[in-house]
Amino acid sequence: QITSPFQSPAVQSGSVSGLLGGEDLLFSTLIGGSGQDSIYGAAVNDDQEAYVIGDANSIDFPVTPGAFDPSIINQDAFIARFNNAGTGLIYATFLGGSSIDTGTAIAVENDIAYVAGDTYSHDFPLTNLLDDDSDAYLAAITPDGSDLVYAVLHGGSEVEYGNGVDVEAGYAYLIGSTYSNDIPGGTSSKLKGFAAKFSSSGNRVYAVTFGGQNDDGAYAVDVSGGLAYISGYSASRLWGIGSVGAGDGYFVKLSPVGEPLLIRKFGGTADDYATQLAVDDNKVILGGHTSSTDVAVTEGAYGGGITDGLVSRYNLETDTWDYAAYLGGSSSDSVFGMVVDPGGGIQITGTTSSTDFPVTLDAYQSSLAGGTDAFVVRYDLAGSDPGHRSYASFLGGTATDTARAIEVDLYGYSYIAGTTTSSDFPTTPGAYDTLLAGSQDGYLAKMSIGPIPSIVIEKHTNTADADLAPGPTILYGGMVNWTYLILNTGPVTLSQVAVDDNDPLVVPNCPKSSLAVGESMTCTATGTAIAGQYSNIGSVQAVPPVGPMVSDSDPSHYFGALPSISIVKKTNGVDSTQPGQDILVGSTVNWTYEVTNSGNVSLGSVLVSDSDEPLTVVCPKTTLAAEAMRTCNAQGIAVGGNYSN
Numbered sequence: 114q115i116t117s118p119f120q121s122p123a124v125q126s127g128s129v130s131g132l133l134g135g136e137d138l139l140f141s142t143l144i145g146g147s148g149q150d151s152i153y154g155a156a157v158n159d160d161q162e163a164y165v166i167g168d169a170n171s172i173d174f175p176v177t178p179g180a181f182d183p184s185i186i187n188q189d190a191f192i193a194r195f196n197n198a199g200t201g202l203i204y205a206t207f208l209g210g211s212s213i214d215t216g217t218a219i220a221v222e223n224d225i226a227y228v229a230g231d232t233y234s235h236d237f238p239l240t241n242l243l244d245d246d247s248d249a250y251l252a253a254i255t256p257d258g259s260d261l262v263y264a265v266l267h268g269g270s271e272v273e274y275g276n277g278v279d280v281e282a283g284y285a286y287l288i289g290s291t292y293s294n295d296i297p298g299g300t301s302s303k304l305k306g307f308a309a310k311f312s313s314s315g316n317r318v319y320a321v322t323f324g325g326q327n328d329d330g331a332y333a334v335d336v337s338g339g340l341a342y343i344s345g346y347s348a349s350r351l352w353g354i355g356s357v358g359a360g361d362g363y364f365v366k367l368s369p370v371g372e373p374l375l376i377r378k379f380g381g382t383a384d385d386y387a388t389q390l391a392v393d394d395n396k397v398i399l400g401g402h403t404s405s406t407d408v409a410v411t412e413g414a415y416g417g418g419i420t421d422g423l424v425s426r427y428n429l430e431t432d433t434w435d436y437a438a439y440l441g442g443s444s445s446d447s448v449f450g451m452v453v454d455p456g457g458g459i460q461i462t463g464t465t466s467s468t469d470f471p472v473t474l475d476a477y478q479s480s481l482a483g484g485t486d487a488f489v490v491r492y493d494l495a496g497s498d499p500g501h502r503s504y505a506s507f508l509g510g511t512a513t514d515t516a517r518a519i520e521v522d523l524y525g526y527s528y529i530a531g532t533t534t535s536s537d538f539p540t541t542p543g544a545y546d547t548l549l550a551g552s553q554d555g556y557l558a559k560m561s562i563g564p565i566p567s568i569v570i571e572k573h574t575n576t577a578d579a580d581l582a583p584g585p586t587i588l589y590g591g592m593v594n595w596t597y598l599i600l601n602t603g604p605v606t607l608s609q610v611a612v613d614d615n616d617p618l619v620v621p622n623c624p625k626s627s628l629a630v631g632e633s634m635t636c637t638a639t640g641t642a643i644a645g646q647y648s649n650i651g652s653v654q655a656v657p658p659v660g661p662m663v664s665d666s667d668p669s670h671y672f673g674a675l676p677s678i679s680i681v682k683k684t685n686g687v688d689s690t691q692p693g694q695d696i697l698v699g700s701t702v703n704w705t706y707e708v709t710n711s712g713n714v715s716l717g718s719v720l721v722s723d724s725d726e727p728l729t730v731v732c733p734k735t736t737l738a739a740e741a742m743r744t745c746n747a748q749g750i751a752v753g754g755n756y757s758n
Contacts, residue, residue, distance in 0.1 A: 137477040137506070137560050139526065140199035142544035143533070145554030146171025150191070152555030154228075155450075155518035155530035156221040161197040163520070163528045166190065166216040166228050167555050169207060175546075179259050180206035182238070190216030190230050192254060199544050199559060204258025210234025213247075220280045224256035227285045229278035232266070239264040249275030251287045251311060263315030267307070269293025277343075279336040283313035286341050290330035291322065298322045298371075306331030306345050308367060319371030325349025328360075335392045339369035344390035344399055352376050362387030362401050364427070379425050379434060381405025389451035391459070395429040400461050402447035403439075410437040413500060417443040422463055424448065424492065436494055438501070442467025446488075450519035454527070455660040456564040456605070458503065459492040462516040462529050465507070473498075476506035477560065478539070483509055487516030487531050491562050504562040510535025514556075523661045525565045529558045564604035566657035568628070570612070571598040572650075572667040584670030586714065587642040593671060597621050597636040597651045601628035607655035607663070612636045616649040628655070644675040645713060677712035678737075680721070696751040704758075706730060706745040710737040721745045725758040 144150070148171035156164045169191040176183050176191075189209035196203055208216065212233040220227045231247040239261055242248055248268030252261055267273065271292035279286045288308045293299055296307060297320035305324020308331065311317055323329065327348035335342045348360035354376050361380035364387060368374050377397075379385065382405055389400040403423040406415040415421055422440035427433070440446060444467040451461045466485045472478075478486075486509030493503040508516065508529065516531035533549070533556050540547040546554075571578065573596045577585045587593055595614075601607050607628050612621045623636035647670065654664040683705045687694055696702060706721050716737045721730045732745035 137562060138539060138541060139559040139561060140544050141540045141556065141558040142195070142199050143538065143540060143546040143549060143554040143556050144175065144193060144205075145550045146174040147551045148172070149551060149553040150174060150555050151532040151553065152530045152557070153217045153517045154219040155520050155528055155557065156219045156226070157520045157522045157528050158221050158224055159523055161522045161524070161526065162203065163195045163199075163557055163559070164192065164219055164221055164226050165195075165530050165555060165557055166192050166219040166230070167532075168215050171551055174205075174207070175202070176206055177202050177204045177258065179257070180204060181254065181258060181260055182207040182209070185209070186211045188213045188215070190214045190228070192216065192219065192226055192228055192258065194226070194258060195545065195557060199541070199557065201545055206254070206258045208238070208252060210236040210238070217276055218278045220278050220285070222280045222283070225262060226254040227278050227280045228252050228254065229275040229287050229289070231273060231275045231289070237264065237266065240266045242266060244270050246270070246272045247274070249273040249287060249289045251275070251278065251285055251315070253285065253315070265311065265315045265317070267297070267309050267320070269296035269299055273307070276330075276332050277334040279334045279341075281336045281339065284318065285311045286334050286336050287311065288331045288334040288343050296320070296322065304328040304330060306343065308334070308341060308343055308371065310341070310371065321367065321371045323351055323365060323373070325351060332386070332388045333390050335390055337392045340374070341367040342390055342392050342397055343367065344387035346384070346386045347378065351378070354378055358382035358385070358405060360384045362399055362423070362425075364390055364397050364399060377427055379408075379437070381408040385423065388449055389461070391451050391453045393453040393457065397427040397429065398451065398453065398459055399425045399427070400448040400451035408437060408439070409434075410439055413438045415439050416441040416446065416467065418467065419445045420447055422446045422448040422461070424459065424461065426494070440490065441465065442469035442471070444468070446470065449515070449517045450529070452519050452521050454491070454521045454563045455523065455525045457495065458563050459494070460489070460519055460521060460527055460563060461492070462487060462489045462519040464488070464515045470507065471500065471502065472505045472507060473502060475504065478507040478509070481507055483511045483513060483535060485509070485513045485515065487514045487529065489516065489519065489527065489529055489560065489562060506562070508539065508558065509533070510538040512536070514538060521563070525563045525660065527560045527562050529560060531556060566603040566605050566607065566660060566663050568607060568610070568653055568655050568663050568665055569600045569602050570651055570653040570665045570667045571600075572596070572669045573598070574669045574671050579670045580668055582646055582648065582670045583672040586672045586674050589642055589644045589673045589675040591642045593640045593642050595619065595621070595638045595640070595651070595669065597638070597653070598633060599623070599628065599636060599653050600633040601630060603657070603663070604630060605657050606630060607657055610653065610655040612651065612653045614638065614649055614651050619649060621651070642671065642673040644673045647671050647673060672714070674714040675712050676714055676716065677710070678716060679709045679711050681707040683707070691757065692755055693757075698751050698753045700751045702749045702751050704728070704747040704749070706747070707742060708732070708737065708745060709742040710739055713739050715739055719743070723747055723758055725749070728758065
């Protein structure tokens, strides 16, 4: 459900109002030093470890021991790799030379970070900048951040901007914008887009530029099957395709050798920018912003203000734009990050200053907290939510916050990265850094905004939820009944549901191997109780339609009771056998009864008696702990002859 228009309540100084969906924010951390630091790109590996790239202006920026570049000169790029809990850094390093260096984009494969940006440094690592204007760069960083695999420059005699990077099978694709006519593949001195492909050793495979008589630029790249899809802004004719208005968003599809296979533009009569794109099967999705009020959208209307976000989708099979929508409120809104999640949803992030930006009822943050906030939105074009937005939320504090990147991991969790000047930017307890260190820091937030396949197991022992020892007490040799309640708690059907137990003698029996959304089943297993403390673990795993296997486990315990008791009777302190000791008739006889609990459980109602019924045996208590001993006593008068009891 959507709540729009939205009127923002008053914001209390030093706090963020409207934080409703606390369970959505899994972790949120800042990173920076005492100066101004920014994040512009993010990536995540299969182990749910997030990487970020940006610009550092702080001499005390938190680089880690052993980093490739531990010191900063002027402005450097930085790259940081977080652990999967967001509580610490695996590495953080500067990257740059003695002049100004920026970090704008990052992609990860096999834990190698491929990073892009631009540099004015003649001594940029492993390269040689020959002129005084900036070149784009591409660098590959080892998994521990201690060295470079390679670094290359790409440019000509004028200015270049490295805006995007992607990697597939070791080949890295660098895209950006250039003013140089002598850049590899260059044709004119107008601003134009460029693309270059590099091998795993940093050798250039191809280089192309695209542009015309006016200004053009390339901002994002997504590679699939060796085909590079690139988006940007064009005010020119690109390979014969003109613009509807002043300038349009576009995407171009390049072959594995850099030949243009397809170009399409989208926009209205004003300026339209495709700052992001994502490829999903036979669909190319563009994200950006527009000042055109007449874009041919399939739903919604221009929200007002200087710009609105713009999301559009092109169907490669039908050669048509099959979806387009504005995104925003009555002020300025822009899209800067986009990704397709495992459930097919389109997740986007960006920046808004609109108090009436359309958020959903389950938003983590329901109101604009400062002058400018980040936002995160998920589109489900197969769903029935208003505006096809299944989730939409602000993210920010009481100052200025921007979001520049969003990525999802294999499980569907979202990672949003950007920059904040808010001392009250939402962070989570235990995160790597929760305090704004300078006037501006980068941030990384992990959120759950899309469908996350999940399965839960709840194991019981003889009906008891015995997660902790000792669990129920079961008589040695008695029957043990285990039940395994399995529940599909995610939004998709799960198949190949398999339940197992870490005790090889315990084999669960289940009625089915697939579970629909919200469906549950109970599996059973039996066994014979052994003596002493026992534990085993039930596990379940299942396969969702997309993404990796999901799993869960639950321990269970019981205590196998083996009761046993023994008694040693003594007469006047002696363990007597027949005929026993001689005692003078009429003398007092003292009997002791040493009762020992020789089992492994406590005993109650312990009663000691004697075959000589007139004797009264006195015991200090009627309970006896395991392995404990109690002495009971009785007294009588010796009689003549041989006596036994």
